[in-house]
Structure formats: structure tokens, C-alpha cells
Amino acid sequence: xxxxxQILVLTxxxxxxxxxxxxxxxxxxxxxxxxxxxxRSKKAIVAIGTFHFNTKPTVQFAGTGFLIGNGTRIVxxxxxxxxxxxxxxxxxxxxxxxDLPLKGIKATIVAEDEFHDLAILEIEEKNLPxxxxxxxxxxxxxxxxxxxGYPIGFILGLNPTTHTGIISAIxxxxxxxxxxxxxxxxxxxxxxxxxxxxxxxxxxxxxxxxSPVYSIxxxxxxxxxxxxxxxxxxxxxxxxxxGITYAIPIKFVHELNRSIQ
Numbered sequence: 001x002x003x004x005x006q007i008l009v010l011t012x013x014x015x016x017x018x019x020x021x022x023x024x025x026x027x028x029x030x031x032x033x034x035x036x037x038x039x040r041s042k043k044a045i046v047a048i049g050t051f052h053f054n055t056k057p058t059v060q061f062a063g064t065g066f067l068i069g070n071g072t073r074i075v076x077x078x079x080x081x082x083x084x085x086x087x088x089x090x091x092x093x094x095x096x097x098x099d100l101p102l103k104g105i106k107a108t109i110v111a112e113d114e115f116h117d118l119a120i121l122e123i124e125e126k127n128l129p130x131x132x133x134x135x136x137x138x139x140x141x142x143x144x145x146x147x148x149g150y151p152i153g154f155i156l157g158l159n160p161t162t163h164t165g166i167i168s169a170i171x172x173x174x175x176x177x178x179x180x181x182x183x184x185x186x187x188x189x190x191x192x193x194x195x196x197x198x199x200x201x202x203x204x205x206x207x208x209x210x211s212p213v214y215s216i217x218x219x220x221x222x223x224x225x226x227x228x229x230x231x232x233x234x235x236x237x238x239x240x241x242x243g244i245t246y247a248i249p250i251k252f253v254h255e256l257n258r259s260i261q
Contacts, residue, residue: 038146038162040129041146045097046067047064052089061150063080063081063206063207064149068130071130075119075210099128105123107121133221133254135220141167147163147211149210150211152205166202167198168199172197198246200246210224212224
């Protein structure tokens with residue numbers, strides 16, 4: 001009887017040992033795959049801003065973007081380049097990356113989507129890789145995602161930062177017009193038929209605008225960061241982040257990109 005108990009205890013110990021070993025191996029594998037995915041994705045992430053030798057600082061940061069297609073087109077938010085347009089500094093529009101010259105390279109705006117807050121830029125360089133875009137909408141609430149960008153500009157240099165989380169909600173959003181003077185037929189049509197937006201359970205910051213949201217499972221871009229829920233004043237976003245971020249689904253990037261092909 002005593003021998004049977006010893007055998008039973010030994011058997012349980014062996015089972016637990018191998019279970020823990022396999023579990024640890026799975027965790028290590030997941031961590032390695034995510035680390036590899038992040039390193040691949042970072043190569044396609046760029047900073048967007050301006051360069052002019054008469055300004056101080058000469059390089060000014062506006063937001064994040066990412067390469068698509070053959071590596072000559074860059075997706076970002078329209079609001080990232082809006083201030084540059086308003087100040088009539090499009091001639092100074094630049095794309096920055098650690099593998100490009102320090103002063104960046106020139107970029108031009110080739111497509112805009114005001115309602116979905118998207119823009120596509122074009123560059124002549126073909127030295128940088130592009131990110132794959134999701135072609136069939138398969139994103140569901142609970143899916144694990146990551147997004148990479150420049151949350152606080154150039155403070156950390158040209159080294160983009162990654163945050164991870166889940167798609168916490170997919171719900172229609174209505175974007176009210178800030179002033180009555182810009183209400184038009186297209187906006188009214190969209191207000192009657194609002195589009196879905198992704199809510200993400202992860203913290204983003206203003207510099208993350210234009211960052212790609214990609215599936216950890218497939219590595220494909222599923223959305224573009226464009227808004228952060230702010231509690232209180234805008235200045236509180238760094239001190240008291242809510243951890244609630246929003247992203248535009250990638251299908252609207254596909255539609256905008258097709259419009260210029």
C-alpha cells in the first residue's frame with residue numbers, strides 16, 4: 001500500500017513537472033514570436049514632421065505613419081498634417097526614420113479622407129519595408145493587438161515604442177461637427193450611417209496619432225490610431241492617461257488607397 005502511494009505521488013510530480021515545462025515553453029514561444037513581430041514592424045514605422053534650417057528646432061515632430069504597398073506610400077492621420085497645411089509649410093513636410101538622413105526625406109500628400117481622419121503620403125525612397133494590411137475583416141472584440149509609434153515624439157530618438165492590448169469594443173461612432181459652418185451633405189449622410197471604430201484597451205498618447213494597430217496573431221495592420229479618450233483637460237493626458245484609445249478600421253485605408261491607383 002505504501003509503495004502504491006509513493007508511485008502515485010511520483011506520477012503526479014512527473015505530470016506537474018512536464019505540464020509546467022510545456023507551459024513555460026509556450027510562454028517563451030509567445031514572447032519570442034511577439035518580439036520578432038515587433039522588430040519586423042518597427043522597420044516600417046516612420047515619424048512625420050517638418051524640417052527647415054531657419055526654425056528652432058530645425059526638425060519638428062507632428063505624428064506617426066507607416067509604410068504600405070511597395071514602400072513608397074505612408075498612412076497617417078489627416079490631423080497629423082493639418083497644422084502643417086494650415087501654416088503653409090507643406091514644402092517642409094518630411095518623413096523621418098533611423099535608416100534615412102537626419103533631416104528626413106521629402107513627402108507629398110496624395111490622398112485625404114477628412115471624415116475618417118486619414119491621409120496618404122508618398123515618397124520616392126524604396127529602401128524601407130512595408131506592413132501587410134488585413135484584407136478581410138476578421139477583427140473581433142478580445143483579439144490581441146499591438147501598436148507602434150512615437151508616443152512622445154523624438155524624446156527617445158528615432159526608436160518607436162510598442163504598446164499591447166486587446167480590441168475591447170467595436171461600436172459605431174458619430175463624429176459631430178465642431179462648427180455648423182463645415183456641416184455638409186457628406187457629413188450629414190455619415191451621421192445617419194455612422195461607421196464602426198475600434199476601442200483599444202491600451203494607452204496611447206498624442207504622438208501615437210497615425211500608428212498602425214496590428215494583429216499579434218497575423219502581423220497584419222487592422223487599424224490606425226487616431227484618438228485618445230481624455231479625462232478632464234487635454235494637458236492631463238500625460239499625467240492621467242485613461243488607457244482608452246480609438247482606431248480607424250483598415251478598410252477605410254484600403255478605400256482611400258484605391259482612390260489614387
